[in-house]
Amino acid sequence: MEKGPSFLFAGVSFDKKKFATDLARFKENKESENLADDFSFVEGEKTDPEKAMVSFVKKRKRKSIAGVEGFNVFKSSKQLAPAVDKEKEKVEDGPSKAKKELNKQIERDAVFRKKYNIHVSGANVPSPLRTFAELSSRFGCESYLLRNLAEHGYKEPTPIQRQAIPVLLSDRECFACAPTGSGKTLAFLCPMLMKLRCASKDGIRAVILCPTRELATQTTRECKKLAKGNKFQIKLMKKELVRSTDLSKFSCDILISTPLRLRLAIRRKKIDLSRVEYLVLDEADKLFEVGNLLKHIDPVVKACSNPSIVRSLFSATLPDFVEELARSIMHDAVRVIVGRKNTASESIKQKLVFAGSEEGKLLALRQSFAESLNPPVLIFVQSKDRAKELYGELAFDDIRAGVIHSDLSQTQRENAVDDFRAGKTWVLIATDVIARGMDFKGVNCVINYDFPDSGAAYIHRIGRTGRAGRSGEAITLYTEDDIPFLRNIANLMKASGCEVPSWILTLPKLKGKKHRPRRESISTKPKDDEE
DNA sequence: AAAAAAC
Structure with missing residues (x-):
């Protein structure tokens, strides 16, 4: 420039x-x-x-x-x-x-x-x-x-x-x-x-x-x-x-x-x-x-x-x-x-997926795993509690999942990273703790289960894939509540060469500092209902 | 607003 x-x-x-x-x-x-x-x-x-x-x-x-x-x-x-x-x-x-x-x-x-x-x-x-x-x-x-x-x-x-x-x-x-x-x-x-x-x-x-x-x-x-x-x-x-x-x-x-x-x-x-x-x-x-x-x-x-x-x-x-x-x-x-300042890596294929509600997200995730699970996969969520909860949900499935967040002990954290690196776990559920700098070889897909907090968070999260010249995929789930924040991310996607539905780019610009909605629990089903 | 960062 x-x-x-x-x-x-x-x-x-x-x-x-x-x-x-x-x-x-x-x-x-x-x-x-x-x-x-x-x-x-x-x-x-x-x-x-x-x-x-x-x-x-x-x-x-x-x-x-x-x-x-x-x-x-x-x-x-x-x-x-x-x-x-x-x-x-x-x-x-x-x-x-x-x-x-x-x-x-x-x-x-x-x-x-x-x-x-x-x-x-x-x-x-x-x-x-x-x-x-x-x-x-x-x-x-x-x-x-x-x-x-x-x-x-x-x-x-x-x-x-x-x-x-x-x-x-x-x-x-x-x-x-x-x-x-x-x-x-x-x-x-x-x-x-x-x-x-x-x-x-x-x-x-x-x-x-x-x-x-x-x-x-x-x-x-x-x-x-x-x-x-x-x-x-x-x-x-x-x-x-x-x-x-x-x-x-x-x-x-x-x-x-x-x-x-x-x-x-x-x-x-x-x-x-x-x-x-x-x-x-x-x-x-x-x-x-x-x-x-x-x-x-x-x-x-x-x-x-x-x-x-x-x-x-x-x-x-x-x-x-x-x-x-x-x-x-x-x-x-x-x-x-x-390149250009504050842009996502161009080697990542980015997608936005509407999941409707919290329940819809879980369904979408399960369905997508049932169709094709191409590990290693990283899943980012908004909070520690949601990380624990999603881990609990997936643990019942036939998926080798790991979880990492700062409530875990030092050893647990190290094990979570090591297991994921070693291929012992296929899917790692994480907070933003590993959103930056972590270099996991060959992560195929990053899933933003919860919408990221900022453009920077988005760039770093999806940047766990598509590293060192490899290609990668990033899927960001969103619900009704996330729509006000969609435009920002869509612009980043567009700037790094991904297609974005045009209606998103015509959404109103976000003014002031609205904070992100507090999310309910991962599963809308009460646990007790399970037989 | 949440996450992470010590003892």
Whole structure:
């Protein structure tokens, strides 16, 4: 979407320019030193971070983007124009050979990005990656990592990997938005491992935050897989670790955690994050959710006080307010968007099915399973209670079903995920707990038994299928009560290339914040009637 | 509004 200026100088490095960038960064660091206490999402407000954040965002909304001062962060391409002009002058002064080479490179990068639907903004965005082999030719990647990539079947980088990896390897902060199942995890793990180079006992060096334990576990496993052959200490912040370790002296190369646990470790156990060189906020928009995790994220970001830290945000959905927050804390950030922002993956065949009532849903589900059950299948419901209830209903059927939600014990949750992965259960009934980030291989169908709470929830839920180039199917059941919310989802379906009945698109736009209907019980039949 | 996130 960018119009010229923002990518004009992508990936070029000659000394003069490098000096200019370094100088800019140096100045920035100076400024941020002075602002050390305000170095947070809430700009120095200490009492009620959440309220402060809300007012902060509102305040910022009224101001123009130009109001972001003191932090030379992401800038819109318009604002970049003068800087680019300066660069142009410099080039024109320089030898014509360098100028030609530079222009050629810029041209090539632009064409390449276009080909892969990569949109970038920010100053001097590094050239995208053509092949994984470039990791060693351009960035001195060690052989163990290339070996691991090959061994796990990563042949060619995905679009998000092509752009985010060189950005992070150039020590640039980054916020990245790319579809579900398009390889975001590898896009931050790979540069992280390369930057850390080798194991060291020098404090905690990298932190990854994930919104759920399941995702943290999965990310840890991926990380270990990729780091095989190197001696990195990769730790998941589990209860046992918190209990059995003196966290004030704790040291590891990569620490993966959920926000609350890490915040407590900072407050009570005095864990030291001042040496963290690399911080990733995965599923960033979830982590920033107002009234929720935001207040736990802020102290963590603050505790990572190393001035040369490289932070990055990743998600398939990145609402404007998250970008606003990101801009306010990040230095010289690059924004990478693959495809269009906030859209569903195009490899998913999406369908809407009218089920009339609650009873109709259960009938529809049973019927559809009777006709064809093509496991593995994921079923999302609205609440924990409904998950338990639907599980109870299906347990009487001849279907191997599992269930997962946060009322279960840690072990039960782990078993539910493992059994589903292993094919022991065909159908997994779940709350939104596993809606984000979870990578189950080859899920054929996602069923939204209950209508999702938001467009973002929809995108993430159905994104459990159609991953890594595979195709998938998503069926969303709806009742009369859901009709006011239908249009929103239908638009997402249309935007990702699915057909939608035209009457839905002419439904009135939803105004104000109507909340979703409270659902009755799954089965309308009283249990006692069964003989 | 619910879910998730600690002890």
